[in-house]
Amino acid sequence: MRLRAEEISFKYNNNDKYILEDIDFSIESGEVVGLLAPSGYGKTTLAKILAGYEKPTSGQVVLEGCESRNNGYAPVQLIFQHPEKAVNPKWKMRKILSEAGMPPQELIDAMGIKESWMDRWPTELSGGELQRFCCIRVLSEQTKFIIADEMTTMLDAITQAQIWNVVLTYAKKHNIGVVVISHDACLINKVCDRVVSLTGDKRDVISPHIETNQISASC
Amino acid sequence: MMEQVERIQVPQGPLFKFGVREKAIIAIGLFATVFIVILIAGSLIPEDSLDVDLYNIFASPSLAHPFGTDWVGTDMLLRTITGLYLSMKIGIFCAVTSAIIAVLLGIAGPIFGGKIDYVISWLVDLVLSVPHTLVIILVSIACGGGLTGIVIGVTVTHWTSLTRVIRAEVMQVKEMEYTKISRKFGKSKLFIAREHVFPHVIPQLVVGTVLIFPHAILHEASITFLGFGLPPHEPAIGVILSESMKYLTSGKWWLAFFPGASLVLVSMMVENIGRNIEKIINQKTAYM
Numbered sequence: 001m002r003l004r005a006e007e008i009s010f011k012y013n014n015n016d017k018y019i020l021e022d023i024d025f026s027i028e029s030g031e032v033v034g035l036l037a038p039s040g041y042g043k044t045t046l047a048k049i050l051a052g053y054e055k056p057t058s059g060q061v062v063l064e065g066c067e068s069r070n071n072g073y074a075p076v077q078l079i080f081q082h083p084e085k086a087v088n089p090k091w092k093m094r095k096i097l098s099e100a101g102m103p104p105q106e107l108i109d110a111m112g113i114k115e116s117w118m119d120r121w122p123t124e125l126s127g128g129e130l131q132r133f134c135c136i137r138v139l140s141e142q143t144k145f146i147i148a149d150e151m152t153t154m155l156d157a158i159t160q161a162q163i164w165n166v167v168l169t170y171a172k173k174h175n176i177g178v179v180v181i182s183h184d185a186c187l188i189n190k191v192c193d194r195v196v197s198l199t200g201d202k203r204d205v206i207s208p209h210i211e212t213n214q215i216s217a218s219c
Numbered sequence: 220m221m222e223q224v225e226r227i228q229v230p231q232g233p234l235f236k237f238g239v240r241e242k243a244i245i246a247i248g249l250f251a252t253v254f255i256v257i258l259i260a261g262s263l264i265p266e267d268s269l270d271v272d273l274y275n276i277f278a279s280p281s282l283a284h285p286f287g288t289d290w291v292g293t294d295m296l297l298r299t300i301t302g303l304y305l306s307m308k309i310g311i312f313c314a315v316t317s318a319i320i321a322v323l324l325g326i327a328g329p330i331f332g333g334k335i336d337y338v339i340s341w342l343v344d345l346v347l348s349v350p351h352t353l354v355i356i357l358v359s360i361a362c363g364g365g366l367t368g369i370v371i372g373v374t375v376t377h378w379t380s381l382t383r384v385i386r387a388e389v390m391q392v393k394e395m396e397y398t399k400i401s402r403k404f405g406k407s408k409l410f411i412a413r414e415h416v417f418p419h420v421i422p423q424l425v426v427g428t429v430l431i432f433p434h435a436i437l438h439e440a441s442i443t444f445l446g447f448g449l450p451p452h453e454p455a456i457g458v459i460l461s462e463s464m465k466y467l468t469s470g471k472w473w474l475a476f477f478p479g480a481s482l483v484l485v486s487m488m489v490e491n492i493g494r495n496i497e498k499i500i501n502q503k504t505a506y507m
Binding site: 051052053071072073074077078080082085086087088090091099100137 | 395396397398399400401403404405406407414415418419
């Protein structure tokens with residue numbers, strides 16, 4: 001299965017300049033691809049387009065080998081940067097966790113989610129604890145691609161490692177493709193099979209072979 | 220260097236602070252108690268206590284008859300409480316039905332969007348742009364007058380402002396990430412409206428419903444006073460007031476004064492309850 005973006009262009013209003021212009025991007029099942037760009041280069045916008053949260057101004061996102069469904073569980077799931085915005089503050093954690101079906105207990109344990117958190121409100125948990133819930137929610141049999149938009153940017157190194165470990169293990173096991181969006185070149189270098197950059201002279205070409213050596217050197 | 224560091228004095232407040240929150244809770248408790256007492260007292264007064272007593276007509280306020288008596292010698296205190304009881308029943312009923320309409324339309328508009336939202340907004344503007352009293356009179360007459368006419372008339376005119384408030388809140392929640400994520404989990408619009416949006420609307424809904432009540436009973440009384448509402452044999456405040464008009468010029472001031480003042484006091488009381496609930500719920504004023 002392959003998630004492909006074909007000549008995506010995007011701008012918020014008709015008169016604005018393009019945020020993304022003629023972007024081509026593709027990812028195979030089971031692949032972990034890093035998406036690297038400085039702030040304001042449209043990483044999050046591309047993530048939202050890939051996950052279907054925004055419609056591109058032109059171009060299209062195709063999921064090859066999968067029937068397109070408008071309703072029902074979306075095969076492409078986005079994990080947001082700010083977990084406190086991604087959970088309903090009026091829900092208890094157990095309900096949040098089981099919104100898309102209760103994950104198996106061993107996954108909950110692996111993610112380090114404690115039973116005592118379940119009966120709390122979201123405001124009573126820290127960002128790292130909340131992000132574990134947001135990540136585990138999309139780890140489902142029906143998920144084919146995960147787009148992790150700055151998923152662990154605001155977390156400490158230990159929590160980052162734990163969450164990535166669980167997500168990547170699950171992705172490998174169920175042949176899920178993961179797009180890793182981050183500023184953190186070290187992280188991308190560590191977890192990704194392939195790195196794509198949104199930068200470049202024209203800003204609209206994604207070269208699949210970014211200067212990987214440069215990243216390695218800086219780590 | 221270390222010696223120069225001054226200890227920061229943490230201001231020690233009193234253990235129990237009597238602030239806005241405490242005042243609000245006390246006010247709500249007090250007024251709610253008065254409200255319930257009137258309701259219970261009104262329901263306990265038997266029909267035959269409003270008897271004709273021709274030896275005692277037009278008695279001015281005294282210990283035996285604190286609110287005086289009317290042109291057939293009925294005790295005005297009993298008449299006033301029965302009247303308030305009826306008004307409050309109508310008020311509660313109208314407030315609840317208006318709130319139900321407001322919730323349904325206020326949530327349905329933004330959730331379904333497009334034409335439905337447009338029609339609902341247009342309907343709100345339409346009803347808001349016509350003076351309430353006029354619409355209530357027309358609807359009341361069209362529905363055959365009486366209790367049904369009043370209730371329908373007041374309900375169809377009082378759902379609008381609450382609908383606007385709820386619609387604004389729903390539009391905000393609809394744009395939150397967790398609602399969009401829920402869509403991607405394949406949840407239906409109905410599920411999102413019920414589980415994600417509705418809990419956010421409850422504070423506005425409670426305050427709005429309480430604040431509709433005083434409007435509803437004042438409108439009911441004024442329409443009845445004008446003769447388009449409840450029939451003359453009902454013990455309503457509006458009926459008492461229009462009746463007392465005939466005797467005002469001959470100096471029977473208590474006939475209008477006490478029932479009118481009680482009605483205004485009850486509406487002010489409920490308005491106060493609503494404002495105080497708002498203060499407690501609103502995060503800006505809750506912990507002052």
